[in-house]
Amino acid sequence: MIDPVILQQGSDWRAQAEIFDEIFFVFLALGTLVGTIVVAYTLWNVYKYRDDGNRSDEEFDAPVVGELPTGQGGPKAKKLFLSFGLSAIVVISLVVYAYGLLLYVEQGPDDGTEGDIEIMVEGYQYGWAYEYPNGHTERGELIVPADQRIDLNITSRDVWHNFGSSDLRIKSDAIPGDHSETWFAVSSEDVEAQGGEATYRVECFELCGPGHSQMKSQVTVIPQDEWEEWYANTGNSSESASVRPAGAGVTAQSGVGA
């Protein structure tokens, strides 16, 4: 296995969103390039070899009905294998490159400063319940601190759901009787940039019943000190819309782009 440390650029962690954007860009650029070349080459040849009635009969051997195929290898097999080899190299190198980053995404950053926070996420028809290490349960909104790795342990109470946030580029299946894991972290710069509270849309990505469309939630990231203050007050009140720090009004459905 490739040592993930190489990919971490020192002790700096990289958000999944950042990794995704990088790979996506590389794939998109190469995909567009290859696609354009192949399609342009094809179109050009189709135009060039159109039947305009002016072509000479030389080296044109018209097929006849009822012939058996001859020359199975064909005269252009060499060219065929050259193109095939080139495309294989492009595809394989792309995937090997992406695989290196997969190992990082799978393991997450090795950021042992504060210890990770593990949140149990349970999907149900139609919402998400978040259980903190102290037993506090939150519905509708996952409130976490900035600059810290958050581990999610995801399952479902009823049917198969899929917990995902397009903005954070995280996603994981929520399967009854099974636990899947993912992680994310948001830097304090990002939180600052959104005015001291960053919110990210959470949606369900697996059809789960008539309310699937409405199965929404959000991740709210606040500065560490604010979060700790809030978290300390949650211990005694489980499962409630707990008191939020001043200034952090509950906003419904504010997508990060909005």
Added chain:
Amino acid sequence: MSGLPPTTSVKRWFVTTNHKDVGILYTITALFFLLFGGVMALLIRLQLWDPTSQILSGLAYNEAVTAHGLIMVFWFLSPFAFGFANYFVPLQIGADDLAFPRLNALSYWLYLGSGLLLAISFFQGGTLSAGWTIYAPLNVPMYTPSIGSTGAVLALAMFVTGTTASTVNFLTSIHHSRAEGMGIMDMPMFTWSMLATVWMMLFAFAALLAVGLILAADRVLGSVYFSATEGGSLLWGHLFWFFGHPEVYIVFFPALGVMLELFQTFSGRRLVGRKWVIISICLISVQSFLVWMHHMFLTTINLEIKTLMMATTIGISLPFDLVVFSLIYTLIKGRIQFTTPFLFAFGALLLFILGGITGVFLGAIVLDYEFRGTYWVVAHFHYVMFGGATALFGGAYYWFPKITGKMYDEFLGKLHFVIFFIGFNAVYFSMFLGWETPRRVFEYNPEFQIYHQFGTIGAFVLGFSFFIMFYNFAKSYVSGDPAGDNPWDYSRTAEWAVSSPPPLENWPDRPSYASGKLEFVKDFVPDGGPAMKTDDNGDVATDGGDSHSTHISEYPYWDKHASHASIWPFALSLALGVTLFGFSGFADAVTVELGETALQSDVVISNTMYPIAIVLGLVGLLYTGVKWGLEDFYAPPSEFAERWPFNGVEKVKLGMWFFLASDVIVFGAFLSAAIFVRYNAGWMTWSPLTESLPGLINTFVLITSSFTVILALVAARRKSRKGLLATLGSTILLGFTFMAIKLWEWNHEIFDRGVTISANAHGDPIQASIYYVTTGLHGIHVLLGLVIAIFLFVRAYQGHYLDDERPIEYFGLYWHFVDIVWVFIFPLFYLF
């Protein structure tokens, strides 16, 4: 002599078994389902116009999404392709018909019947709403309680049954009935693609049949497979995608075959690297069974397996690269004619290139994590599957002159293509732009509204374009110019060597490629002897014929006309449809209240319609099945045919082997399910539910019955009627003994130990479900075997089978298979 009414008679279309008629039925029915699924698509697109408005309820939207997916994938794409395959594969290989014409008609009627069941399910409290992937446990009655949901599941099972019959038929035909001199590498590319398709279908659809039957058991009989937290959800995922990934190629390959044909015909060039394309197609078919977990990268599958699946996924894209390049290079230096069929085939290539490139994105796991469940996936598979189907529309224009004898309108055809291509890209490319929208969600992020509105407009344009095609075909059929036998300059394949439309039995004389090109050979038929080949350089050609010279059949083929009509395929399908309709409402209409013993239990029937339908249907099945068996239907064996690699295997035996191969997968899936769930529950936490003694006795009973079947074959060969009756009779007795012990055992479990299909007083309920469902499926196989055995016994009593013991032999194959399955079931359920 054929007894087939003219094409203008309505009756003809109910009784025909001719491959060309059945092909037309398939094509027209599939186009009807295209409209049906298309209406569902437009409903979806209307709802997506505005994320804040609600035209459909959440449930109705899910039903539309589910029905759209199911109809397009199952009831449109494959049957549309099979319409052409029915019509043209026999013509391309030089056969008179498919190997089993009645079975072929049955496949069609099962297809139509299953489609009607699906349509009926909309009126049974709403159809299935769990998506076409039907993920568990949303697929169990607790979450999708409507009767129509069960109806849709049973419709799917019926569809798959018909498909399996069709698969066996095509495999046997292509491997058994190729004209003399047409080696397997010489087959036209469309036939090659169909061969690869049906090989994949044989195994993939068996897995789907298994998972559909398990789901039906959950929904109708109350087993608890998919609601079990011991891996029930993942069990569905694995079994469904083991089918589901090959299905992508099953849908795409016929279209690829059309592309390969049309690129050659309209460029006047022969396929570049033909051998390598064929090898690629075979490789893809095998590899398609090794990639399914890439649909499940976000489940709890571990990294090592994910890595392996990523590698196989990338691996499968490589042969496709080669095929695409071969298509492109075939055009170079050609004389490309921009006819409507070519435009569609060429458009399909462009769309497939885009679908393929975006598929590589999905192969990279990190990207797949984000694309999972989004419109990226939706856009990708529409570009691949519907993009492929684009070539099928090209095929429709290409073969329209052959089927109707009339030429389509070229201008309208081109207009259709232009509008189709613009509409296609408008609706599906916009999905790439708005890809972050979750699938099957209509209250999406308003940021993406512009893309979805663009897509909705595109969808209506796309839908409209098909009416140009329908108008074109209708108008041309009525008043088009006569097309002649071969309207294309550079066509090569044999369907263009006969009239348009071809005669009922296809050929003026026996087609042969022995000289290297198609010729029609007159066979010399001596009085009272088999036809002799006039030339002597075709040793291979006669290999397969040998089996017939040793078994003189009841009807010497030179003295008998081929049959082309039977009502029993239609009747059998009707009976099965009624039965399954009955079962769809069974769980709601019938409740069983268990008492102390079986006799003290109450059966409460709240709705008599469904139980009556079941009884009527089962009686009908038995009646039509017996009538089928008694009907004097003659499908001539192809005496001089290329049969590699199955030289020397008789036709029906070959078909039987193919059927058993698919049944191996069905049982394999059931046993895998048992093992998978037990592994998830903790292997050692389960001990056998039942005592092992009855199972042990039953093992001996079944193995003994296998011996008596062998003795029956020996007796028939010795022409001993008494011996045949005695051995067949013993087999039947042993079979009933097996069933009686089984019945006692179930009775004991249910009433003495409290173990029912959905409850278990001694452990996990899922363990009880698995026990009843798996041994139940085996029991049904035994029962079916007994029905056939009784049929054979009665016929043997009347004096049959002494001249031709093959039916005894084929029944024996089936019976041995059922016994072998028991040898696997016994240790798993009784010993460990």
